[in-house]
Amino acid sequence: MADIYSQQQRVVTLLLILLLAAVVRLPFMLDPGLTGDEVNYIMIARCGLSDILFGKALDPSNPPLYMALLHGIMTPAGERVWVWKLGSVLCNMGFIVLLMTLSRRWVDNKTAVLAGLLAAIHPWQVYLGTEVRGYALAALLAMLVIAGADGYQRRHRLGWLGLWVLASVAGFLTHYSVVGVSMVTGLYLLWTVRHDRRQAARVCIAGAVAAALCGLWLPLLVSQPMNLGGSAENVWHLAGLFVVQTLGTTYLRPALPIFWLVAGGVLALLVFAAPLVSGFFALWKTNQRTALMTALLFIVAILLPLTRSLFIGSLSFSTRYTFVANMCILLCLAAGLARWQRPLRLAFLGGIVALSAVSLYQFKYVYVGRSDPAAIYERIGRCVTVDDAIVLPRIHLAMHAEYFAEGQLANLFIVREGRPGCWPVPSGANWVDICQAQNAPDRHFTATGCEQLRKHDRVWCWQFGKQEDLPEMLDQRYALDQRHVISPGGQFGAETVIYLTRYTRLP
Template structure:
């Protein structure tokens, strides 16, 4: 089988070695050839570990921590009512057992997964193209802002990217050597793990099937892998491994209304035509770009589309690896955008795993441009790195004094026995309890609506993490309420609209969008 290599597959010679002069024997040159991946991994680690603890734990991260506190059986049970499968939370549970629940340790799990994904992305491009393309891909992937951001959160998105890139790599190895069934075993295990990590993993499976279908009907050399019994058996194995979770998924789909009521789905704004280019800008600069002049706003997404076309059109390999990366990056983006006209799910973090394909695809295009128009290729590379650096800087722009933890630490320091703490919103509650050191039960304010309907979350989504005794329908119901801390959105008096007349404001602290106000009763004040 012909591959895009100078050296035949299986040859023990280094296909990237430069023949000729004795300079290749110099220690520095040898070191550069053997350890070329190390600087890329160090770059990936530097941007992911930089200020890893600067941003406070936010609501989604707090939900991860609450769920990870359960036993493995409890995680399985409660994840069945959540919008995400259980694998990440089980791994986080074990991680906490080993390394504790400090914020640095917690976020290290995602950071390490993100660094590993960079390494595997480089490996994947190295199999599909040249060493030069692999190095370019490594630099661009290491700096990809959306990947950096979600490598710094206590959520499953970084792990999902790692699993899907690894599965795609296993697929490439199997396509080249279909008689090596171990690659399909790896593929089945990795894809099964991805399905247990996030429901959007199904989009990667779809990309793989479409890719195998395309190389089956392409002109010239046709790959018949999609017809092989081993491929079908591997996918049947994925289904079999997922069967224990399937009833939970079906139940969740039947209760989408409960998830919408609780605000766990359906909260995203409806998409518009600008949402698609906005997503590309978000991937690259961590800003939707909609404040930019229209020509600039459209220029970057269109330029990336042109790069994708260059990568695909200039691909002379029989396996058409650039098509695989184009599908992996573009198909989920377009499908989720289309579905979001019906049900809004066009959310950056849900698609971050697929954004990892963007720098890999760009690297293939730059490498192929370099062979013909070197100046243009270098200009494109420098421009992309500059754009990504803007996003990396935006990620790192965190005011550590403007965070929820400052509010909670203030309450911790000024807390007195018998004080009550009430939060106004589920997301504030989820993050507050991580920092709370008072030992008091933190309550969640859920006043009935004007027509008497309860605002308590149901058992689906975040509601599965909160027991009924946490909810507080009326501030007057608080026992021993001489001193009460009310925690909510800064400058929003509507969150606690009906304060008891006997309460007097005694203190206040705020940081950014959150505030804590201390109230005492008149009798206590006297």
């Protein structure tokens, strides 16, 4: 066991850890289950590259670089589940390599190996590494920003500074949280070269260049309705912070009283306080500058998601946006574990493995938002006839248009949620806007949409919970007469059961 920590075996150890990470992620690469947002990314990636970067497919809530990467992978490799997820897996592997490299440079070989092991089996890393969204790429770019800032302190300063600029701009085009990482590392660079005017001027010029390059995309992003939201998360994220991030149980969300969430957070804090604190002080003893930057990055990564509250009007703390904090936690945990006795260290790693199995099982089989589009549309096809109208809440649910008969596509209605122009339209479908803008105080079908729907005697609707809003939108001329469960509510309860309901015209 001790040999894997040696300097001579670092390449072999790295390859073994990457192999372990690939094996852990393989079942999820082949899993056809997709969330609605993942399907959204895939649909946008189907557009031309110019449309993704500059045209009508540009999504203001998701900067375009990841969709461009996905487009570049899908074009030669085709459309398969593993192809869709390949980009995230490769980015996550790069994250592990950079994490081990920086850990070895900042601390020692043992810390690097333990950090790589934790990243290979950590539930949140497994999820990031197999989700068809931009978070794995953003995490990799955040690590490149940090690596550029770290390398600038050594030799080949202009080259490392160039890496910092490029990674900062690429991060801006992937996820806005990377901008916070770039700002922290930029201030860190200025502080470290504060006594050298020439170097300080270089850092300032590099920051100005990065800001100017990012500014080229701002007019495109703000030219459409800005949506920095997504569904608002609840206060329990704050109470269970260490359960969510350190333990990685983001998708173990039973409807528990707040007391148990707070108790779980306190318990996890007590359990993980020892390796976290000891790891931070080990980092401080090795390199005070690195420890300071890690602490600042952790604070920024935790606080930055709260800024979403300014845009969506409610307290929001989504762990999807704290991937940088996850890096800091992995580094500090590894540095702390490296100083523990082997039995305690193995017991801790075994606990992480058990937790990963439970957490990822819950995510795969219980999380209500993840489903197999093929199975869903096969079931819809058994229920809906050619003459019936179909109402789907978001356009990405129509990704697999081949599951609809030719006549059904002409009767397909989509709630577009106020994003005109940025959704690609599958061939053969007849789309009608039937909803006002997203987040509008009074959301309802437009007059044109209702007029189109009233041409059909039977209207099918995809609904969450037991909401009965469709008859009201159709002026009470229809009544519900069938309801089919498409997806169970899981840990979210009855309010999020997905139904396929049929409304029939009253005589």
